[in-house]
Amino acid sequence: MALDSWSLVAIFEIVVVITTFPLLVFGWVMSAKGRNPIRDAPFESGQTRLGEARLRYMMQYYPYLIMFVALDVVAMFLFTWGLVFASLPVAQDYLFLVFLIVLVVPLGYALYLSGRRESW
Amino acid sequence: MQGLPAIQDIVNLAAKIITSRTFLEIVVFPGFLNVFVGAALLTWLERKVIARVQLRIGPLYAGMWGILQPIADGIKLLFKEMIFPELADAKLLMVCALGLMMIAAAPVVAIPFGDGLVIANMDVGLIYVFAAISLFPTLILLIGWGSNSKYSFIGGLRSLFQQVAYEIPMWLSVLGIVMLTGTLNLTDIVRAQEKLWFVVPQILGFVVFFAAVLAELERIPFDLPEAESELVMGWMTELTGAAFMVGFLAMYTKLYVMSALITALFLGGWSGPSILPQPVWFLLKTFLVATVIVIIRGAFPRVRVDILLRTGWTRLLILAFANVFVTAMLIWLGFGWFWRV
Amino acid sequence: MPDIAFLALSGLVIASAVFALEARELIYGAVGLGLSLIGIAGLFILLGAEYLAMFQIAVYVGAVVVLILFTIMLVERERGRIVEEEEPVRLGRAGIYVAGLVALAVAAAVILLAPVSPEAPEFYRAPLQELGRSMASSYSVALVILGLLIGATVVGGLTLVKIEQKEKTSGTAQ
Numbered sequence: 001m002a003l004d005s006w007s008l009v010a011i012f013e014i015v016v017v018i019t020t021f022p023l024l025v026f027g028w029v030m031s032a033k034g035r036n037p038i039r040d041a042p043f044e045s046g047q048t049r050l051g052e053a054r055l056r057y058m059m060q061y062y063p064y065l066i067m068f069v070a071l072d073v074v075a076m077f078l079f080t081w082g083l084v085f086a087s088l089p090v091a092q093d094y095l096f097l098v099f100l101i102v103l104v105v106p107l108g109y110a111l112y113l114s115g116r117r118e119s120w
Numbered sequence: 121m122q123g124l125p126a127i128q129d130i131v132n133l134a135a136k137i138i139t140s141r142t143f144l145e146i147v148v149f150p151g152f153l154n155v156f157v158g159a160a161l162l163t164w165l166e167r168k169v170i171a172r173v174q175l176r177i178g179p180l181y182a183g184m185w186g187i188l189q190p191i192a193d194g195i196k197l198l199f200k201e202m203i204f205p206e207l208a209d210a211k212l213l214m215v216c217a218l219g220l221m222m223i224a225a226a227p228v229v230a231i232p233f234g235d236g237l238v239i240a241n242m243d244v245g246l247i248y249v250f251a252a253i254s255l256f257p258t259l260i261l262l263i264g265w266g267s268n269s270k271y272s273f274i275g276g277l278r279s280l281f282q283q284v285a286y287e288i289p290m291w292l293s294v295l296g297i298v299m300l301t302g303t304l305n306l307t308d309i310v311r312a313q314e315k316l317w318f319v320v321p322q323i324l325g326f327v328v329f330f331a332a333v334l335a336e337l338e339r340i341p342f343d344l345p346e347a348e349s350e351l352v353m354g355w356m357t358e359l360t361g362a363a364f365m366v367g368f369l370a371m372y373t374k375l376y377v378m379s380a381l382i383t384a385l386f387l388g389g390w391s392g393p394s395i396l397p398q399p400v401w402f403l404l405k406t407f408l409v410a411t412v413i414v415i416i417r418g419a420f421p422r423v424r425v426d427i428l429l430r431t432g433w434t435r436l437l438i439l440a441f442a443n444v445f446v447t448a449m450l451i452w453l454g455f456g457w458f459w460r461v
Numbered sequence: 462m463p464d465i466a467f468l469a470l471s472g473l474v475i476a477s478a479v480f481a482l483e484a485r486e487l488i489y490g491a492v493g494l495g496l497s498l499i500g501i502a503g504l505f506i507l508l509g510a511e512y513l514a515m516f517q518i519a520v521y522v523g524a525v526v527v528l529i530l531f532t533i534m535l536v537e538r539e540r541g542r543i544v545e546e547e548e549p550v551r552l553g554r555a556g557i558y559v560a561g562l563v564a565l566a567v568a569a570a571v572i573l574l575a576p577v578s579p580e581a582p583e584f585y586r587a588p589l590q591e592l593g594r595s596m597a598s599s600y601s602v603a604l605v606i607l608g609l610l611i612g613a614t615v616v617g618g619l620t621l622v623k624i625e626q627k628e629k630t631s632g633t634a635q
Contacts, residue, residue: 005240027362031201069524076516082298084593092597099608106612247515254523
């Protein structure tokens, strides 16, 4: 058995599932089952449920998700840079600085756009 | 009799696997049992410490100092009925609760509890941990949506935006450490702190990382997804019985694992005088961090959602970049050798 | 004999992709996409690109799938409903799956029966330091262009939405 790191991750996850899954099964089997309208209603602190639950709630923060995707990719490149930072000649650090500056301007504008509530 | 030698072989193989060091590491320490017992202990610790902060006593009757309270809670929750609303997707909720537990426990595979005492010494250990953490918003969003209840859905959305907002500052605040040590291997990062813990030169990174971890854990002052006076239990509202137990345990597993991560990254991991063995130092520091996080819960009010998101996206991001800049200065001025492994 | 891990991961990728296509709810489709992408990250690990695999999970499954899920959840119900299909369409789809399986069987037969050595070629596992160094030196221009592209994408996306919202509000105001 080649026990490299990733097989260990897989084995660990299997152990977690083997231990946690029976808890769920046990709970499912042991629980009383009474389906009546009062029990099946979602919990709204005693009020009867009115209206659809899945509405458009926090749409004004949608730009944050888009910026998150972009910055996630940027973080990937920044980590490759950070790994070799100490041994890089200074000129190549400036290239990464250019990369960052080229990003900062559009992202700053994006933050400004997302702050203006009337767009949403 | 062809069958008997085969059975003997299987038994031998099973015995060899079970007593092998790797298996013990995975299941007992620093693996699954460590995480499970640690999370259960943290539920007790939280209730005791919060009680003392609020001038109460906390769990008292279940065993001495109420230490058996988590077991009592677990048994109670196992036998409660799992009520799901009629329009909710019960299977999706249960699968996602299981997924939460899997992902909350996953980072422990790479975290070293002692020199060499790590399940898998990954060369990309640090970003493996970040990849695991980044899977939480997906699951929480699915649970919030799948519950088909206003409280759950709003809580799930808030949790998504909060965690997404603080993930980038979390990653960037660790970039300073990566620059100083030149490795993503958590064992090497801990070894590099033998002379001086990273909390000193990376104090800015530490502050940003700590705040971001508080936001990822949805702890006060960032506990808007679980705002108890507004949303009952946030995205966990419609999880009941055993599913709630798994979800609840996943939250505290996340707390335990993140505290261990903070210890490994900033507080020197297992380093300490040789009076106590290394894993004991690691656990002491981890529980110290967890206690501080719990005390913060008792001391701060909740941050409003738009301030929360704006702070994460602007101020913490700027602070994290400042930390990178300061670290770059440090290295350019020639201090980088201090933390070479 | 092909690696068991490779077979398992490829099976995961294909099975979750098929599940994503065939699921009744769009949400399950997005979940299937997420599973498929995790399988692809596993394939990256098999190829020795662990760094890429970790960020594949973090970026794709952690960000892109979340974006897709969020968009699905907030689309109006009428637009999100799956249309019931008729008989000819279903037969056509079954035909495509059968054709795919036949193609797979033929390809597997050709590969396994080919008179060449089944040794996997040695691939170069780059140490992590190499990534940074090559980013800074050989690929630096590409990096800056990528930065411009990312910035343009973000601002473009937001501006598009702003234009749509303006059209919608000005349309209803009249």
